[in-house]
Amino acid sequence: MLKATRIFPSSDSLTLEGERLLEPILKTENLWKVYRQGKVEVPALRGVSIDIFPGEFVSIMGPSGCGKSTMLHVIGGLAQATSGRVLLDGNDLTTMSDSARTLLRRHKVGFVFQRFNLLPTLDAYHNITLAQHIHGNGFDPHRFQVVADLLGLSGRLNHKPSELSGGEQQRVALARAIVSEPKIVLADEPTGNLDTKSSEAVLGLLRQLNQDLGQTIVMITHNPEAAAYGHRVLHMRDGEVVDGSSVH
Amino acid sequence: MIRYMITQNVLHRPLRTFITVLAVAVEVTLVIIVVGLTSGLLSESAKRIEGVGADIMVQPPQASYLMAFSGAPMPIAIADKLAQLEYVQAVAPVLTQFNTSGIEIVYGIDKASFNAVTGGFVFHEGHDLRGLDDILVDDVYAKSKKIKLGQTLQLFNHDFHVVGIVEHGKGARLFVFLSTLQEMGGAHDKASVFFIKCDRADHTPAVTDEIKELLPRYEVRPLRDLMSLMTSSNLPGLAAFINVMIGIAVVIGFLVIFLSMYTTIIERTREIGVLKALGASKGYIVRIVLSETTLLCIGGAVAGVGLSFLMSAIFIKLFPTLTILITPLWVLRAGLIALVGGLLGAAYPAWMASRKDPVEALAYE
DSSP states (O other): OOOOSSOOOOSSOEEETTTEEEOOSEEEEEEEEEEEETTEEEEEEEEEOOEEOTTOEEEEEOOTTSSHHHHHHHHTTSSOOSEEEEEETTEEGGGOOHHHHHHHHHHHEEEEOTTOOOOTTSOHHHHHHHHHHHHTSOOOHHHHHHHHHHTTOGGGTTOOGGGSOHHHHHHHHHHHHHTTOOSEEEEESTTTTSOHHHHHHHHHHHHHHHHHHOOEEEEEESOHHHHTTSSEEEEEETTEEEEOOBOO | OHHHHHHHHHHHSHHHHHHHHHHHHHHHHHHHHHHHHHHHHHHHHHHHHHHTOOSEEEEOTTOOSSGGGOOOOEETTHHHHHHTSTTEEEEEEEEEEEETTTTEEEEEEOHHHHHHHHOOOOEEEEOOOOSTTEEEEEHHHHHHTTOOTTOEEEETTEEEEEEEEEOSOBSBSEEEEHHHHHHHHTOTTEESEEEEEESSGGGHHHHHHHHHHHSTTSEEEEGGGHHHHOSGGGSHHHHHHHHHHHHHHHHHHHHHHHHHHHHHHHHTHHHHHHHHHTTOOHHHHHHHHHHHHHHHHHHHHHHHHHHHHHHHHHHHHHOTTOOOOOOHHHHHHHHHHHHHHHHHHHHHHHHHHHTOOHHHHHHOO
16 A cells, blocks of 8 residues: 555546555445434435545535534444445445444544543543553554654643643644554544634644644534645535535 | 543542542441441350350250350259269359340359359459349449449349459359349249369360260350350351341442442543543443442442441440450451442443443533
8 A cells, every 4th residue: 555645636546656546545435324313314414425545634614514523423433324335444334333343443543523522630641642552552652752742742741631722632632643543533623612823733733744644634624724724625515525626 | 541540530529539438438337347246246255255264064955155145044953963073173053144234144153163163253342242132243344334342233123232343254244143143033943054164174075075965955065166156157147137237238339339430420421432432442441430440449448447447446435345356357358348339339330331322422511
């Protein structure tokens, strides 16, 4: 598999310099997610088919209620799809058991949330190493240092979330997401709770992670300025991807 | 990592932790004190009977070795037959009467034979029994009831005259004349127990066999075995009582831990969602909940042991005649009981936490 860092794919697959076929790291085929509220069925996703390639930074944009959060939950293995397929690094999530999806999340997915979702009782250091602990390979000091330096956290590691600003909390959350070297980072409105300055810092860091480490990122946002940090933007409306144009 | 996490969790809500630990401590104390009191009571009476200094004790058929609970006295004439046996040096017939108002046994003794078996009283004050209404009390009883030499002591609606205060450890704490007690109880020429002194201690088995031949259905007990018999579990009634108290303690521990962990899990719903998003398995989450429970239970057990010693000291200060026996075995058992009850109580909350839907948990406010 190629380690691509700067690619702007626009079709299902592409030839890189005419030599090798690049497989998507994440592929959905006619993905449906239907919620049942009492006797009413509410479709949140209606036949979504997308491809995300290794090394890409993709923004998913759309108004609230368009199904983008559901999309993130399903491709991240937090929720089960109703029909269709989700292939993450070659594994079909839709046929997996709950515990198999848990294992897949552990090894291949890093989440970043709008509300940071750090554990309030743990300091920044332990919030980050918790991911390594759950990952099961033990503490990797080298990786930890790389990540902490990259995100500029070295001076704040022994602070609890309540002692950190929103921007700092989100940087810790970013560190937690990437410290176990996931195949893909899924960020759910990562700047939704941040002021403009912190938002720019976090978005800049996401882009840097993508460029320096080749980290594949899918980011949900309703803010066009934030979305513009990605290589391309997928627009969603009423549970469907309506436009997959590249912004660059 | 888990150790750090649960320590932080426990410190995060100090009041909850304090109340939970306190409840477990009360549970542990309940077990230790109940067992300590019952076995203390038993070992105390065993020690006192041993203190009589006899080698063998003869009681009526089916009598309990806890003499307070035995009725049905034997004809006193048996004493003469026993005295004629080989190797027997002295036989002391004693009538026992249970004084329900003070939970004390009163010994009715025949002065000469009792002294022959026991070697006689050690007097702190006063003199031996002379008149029919005289009574001897031991120093512990005198101290706890504030009894002075020469005062009147009412027992079984009868006024006794305290003539002597003696060193404790000779079977009972109160001694009157055998004939007085016989008359009061309408038990003429009867005795509840015969204490037998052999000429040499190693003749005890031989004399025991002789008596068993002479009095086939009677309870003949070498006193050296008595201490080993005096355990709570050897008395069916007491064992049941202790088990009920342990059951209650376990239920307390179970409920407290259940409630504590249940509310904790609800409070931490979103954190559990985060752990699940990070890929924590059900087993990982169960492990966190049960580890935290274990920490709380161990804290409670340690506090409970401390509280037990404190309670025991207070009890003994207030009631000097009580003995509370706190043994390492029961300290350990009480701790384990608390731990098992706690883990059972945490089982459902742990299971509930492990089964939370991550998406719903992450959306929890």
